[in-house]
Amino acid sequence: MTTTFTNRLRVKAMLIVTSVACALAFSACASDPHGRTVGTTADDAVITSSVKSSLIADDLVDAFEIEVDTHQSTVMLSGFVETQNQIDRAVEIAKKTDGVQKVVNKLAIKPKALSQKD
Secondary structure, rough: OHHHHHHHHHHHHHHHHOOOOHHHHHHHHHHHHOOEHHHHHHHHHHHHHHHHHHHHOOOOHHHHHEEEEEEOOOOEEEEEEEEHHHHHHHHHHHHOOOOOOOOOOOEEOHHHHHHHHO
């Protein structure tokens, strides 16, 4: 009688494990409203994080003024910076980041009234 009970537990456990494995497999194939899979979304998050970290580590650019967004390995940089050199450097950093296929530059130089510090 104990063997039958143990066998039933094993079968139930195997069904649960199989169900969870199938759910994970199918969710990896699922897409978000923008047509990205879970894997692509995770890759994009890693790219965004890598670009942002590299911008923070750089002495020339003010990373806190730059927004980084990644969609299907295309990085978009936006925000306001002080100089054209900062724009060029931010784009260069993004292009050199692993996984980046394209960089869209939406950075702009701050108007003089905003860039003067009181």
